[in-house]
Amino acid sequence: MTVTLNLKQAVTIAEIRMLIKGFASFYAEVGFSKTDSKVQAENTVIGIQGALVLSRGLDSKDPFKRQLKQIEQLALAKINSN
Numbered sequence: 001m002t003v004t005l006n007l008k009q010a011v012t013i014a015e016i017r018m019l020i021k022g023f024a025s026f027y028a029e030v031g032f033s034k035t036d037s038k039v040q041a042e043n044t045v046i047g048i049q050g051a052l053v054l055s056r057g058l059d060s061k062d063p064f065k066r067q068l069k070q071i072e073q074l075a076l077a078k079i080n081s082n
Helices: 013-029 034-058 062-081
Strands: none
Touching: 013 034, 013 062, 034 062
């Protein structure tokens, strides 16, 4: 099997850093420490990217939807623990 990556599909390093920065801000707002916010943000981007790959491979939106639900549950758990 050959996989061709279109330049329009490629995610740049700058875009990945922006995603991490955005999620880190989100996690800080819900109560994570600065260090934990960055770690959670990186894990979130890893999870989203993996879910997108799996969703495409399975031709199903379910893995991506589950990832979004996990993000929501993590944030709500932190909010409710404060």
